[in-house]
Amino acid sequence: MGKKEFSDYGIREEVLKAINGLGYFQPTEVQKEVIPLALADMDVIVTSQTGSGKTASFGIPLCEKVNWEENKPQALVLVPTRELALQVKEDIANIGRFRRIKVTAVFGKSSFDRQKSELKQKSHIVVGTPGRVLDHLKKGTFSVDKLEYLVLDEADEMLNMGFIDQVEEIIDFLPTQRQTLLFSATMPNEVERLATHYMQKEATSVKIETTEASKPKIMQSYLMVSGDKKQETLLDLLTVENPDSCIVFCNRQETVNNIYDVLNKAGLPVDKLHGGMIQEDRFDVMDDFRKGKFRYLVATDVAARGIDVDNITHVVNYDVPVEKESFVHRTGRTGRAGKMGIALTLVESFEKERWAEIKKYVEAEIIEITAPSARFVQRHKPAFEKKLAERPRLKKDKGTALNQDIMKVYFNGGKKKKIRAVDFVGTLAKIPGVNMEDIGIITIQENVSYVDILNGKGPMVIDAMKTRTIKGKQLKVHKANK
Structure with missing residues (x-):
């Protein structure tokens, strides 16, 4: 492919800034192969060992391509375990940090209602385990009419854990016009069948041979x-x-x-x-x-x-x-x-x-x-x-280095007070020295809200908001407890 730097892929500035902040300087083999194909809307089947940098190989194109203005989920990443769901969510959120990409994780043994309310808000990318994702789809709490990208991660593990039927059921809910990326360390027959059967376009197969250098x-x-x-x-x-x-x-x-x-x-x-x-x-x-x-x-x-x-x-x-x-x-x-x-x-x-x-x-x-x-x-x-x-x-x-300039700010008002994201943006952007680029992800719950303030301007916002109102209401404001 010949591309040796992330900047060679024509990725926007905000994504590059996050990648550099995370310490990714040179693409790994799997990233070199997959990123250009994913950016070109191709369906891809990838055989690659764990630990080869595959999360970023789909995380970077997703953060590049999703449309920020769209509130409904545009991408679904399916993973076999809860731990992995959280980890992938964190990785993608870090890559999409400066584009303010909102990533929601959904998995079992965790409050269905809380996930339901997160899915109702702006959510660009959903990462989840098959059982709980299917639950949300069946109950109509996860809207897929704007979904354009599907990633199946660790497909062989999903097969080993008996999730393949659920995965197929999930796919039946999704729009047929979409891009599908499948990642697997091994390629058992069932996974191969899944891959070929559910790819809408002619899929490109990428096999990352474990070279001596990358071999464990x-x-x-x-x-x-x-x-x-x-x-x-x-x-x-x-x-x-x-x-x-x-x-x-x-x-x-x-x-x-x-x-x-x-x-x-x-x-x-x-x-x-x-x-x-x-x-x-x-x-x-x-x-x-x-x-x-x-x-x-x-x-x-x-x-x-x-x-x-x-x-x-x-x-x-x-x-x-x-x-x-x-x-x-x-x-x-x-x-x-x-x-x-x-x-x-x-x-x-x-x-x-x-x-x-x-x-x-x-x-x-x-x-x-x-x-x-x-x-x-x-x-x-x-x-x-x-x-x-x-x-x-x-x-x-x-993500620590990346987050040094970011402060999560707490406000004691949310949906009950009829406060919306635009109310925060409108008020905060009027503070002298703060502009739209400094306002990150906004999460609004029933009684509280959290706003990420970027570029080290958190203290300035807290200070200014002590005397300003949002939608005519004076809210308590302080740095959120991590």
Whole structure:
């Protein structure tokens, strides 16, 4: 394609500014292939590994193409899990920040009514899981008559999780005149059928070969253990390996709870994640792990699906996964972006057959190792304990740099007071020194509203609004609590 910079694609200034602010300087392979096709309204089928930068490959064209004035959703992105829905929403919102693109996430186990009211307001792009999106479509709370773009992300995962029927049902609701982009790490027959059947135009297939440079660099090894020594072996391995950031995968929630207790008791900075936890707790744990507040995460496969955390140095399979694909998703959390990662699997004798199948399926070299001796563990203990005593250096969120100039401002008035977005725009744009370009995303709820003020002008707005009215009403105003 020959385009080496994002500015070569003819993308508008506001989108380029956000991309640079996020630290994306050169397009990845998948972005080089997909962005020009997506901008040219082509239907595309993409086979590409996770961690290859695919969210931006559809996020950039969507943020470029949606019409800001249109209030109804113009794009739908379907993803397999709630965690991924939130993550993709955040990524697209960051890319569309300076165009004031409003992205709404809809997923299960979260208030239907709140999502309904968000969908009623201006919403350019909707990111959601199949079950809840279908719910909104059936109940008429998600209007699709202006929808022009459909993205199916991690299509093979949606198939694995049994969502394909729901995906087909959703597609039947959508306008046939649309652009469709499908992304999948593998291309099983069902996904291929879905792709070809639902593309309206002749689709272009893009296969991003995993080059040596982009290939996850993972040192794979395993060791045979007996059940009674398993926990002790895990602690010994972690002492010797002394990871900076590590996920320990277990097959069952109960095992996650047990191993979490063991590591916690041993004084490791650890937290846990599984499907039995309430939604908010799961999001908080992922957020803290991403920021580096703790180094060890014990989890079921929930965390293997599309979670994007930089610099995970080690993955340990405490249990051999039940599904072969699961092994690839788990170990693929490490060794990303050209860094070396280490994957260790503990195998009990009853898991031997399953393990043999996985080894055949993976086609990577997996070496057998033996448990470290007590003397070897003792020798590594001082370095391990030194790291335990260190305070973690928190990582900055990708969007932090971008958000430095942006302040979310709270007003204690909303729909009940009949306030609309245009009322805010009209009033704020009259403040000396503030113009339309400084007003970002406006969210209006029943009794409160939030307005993003860009370009560092938040304090100026708060100050001015203490003495001004909106629609004749004096509202309380202050910086919103994040």
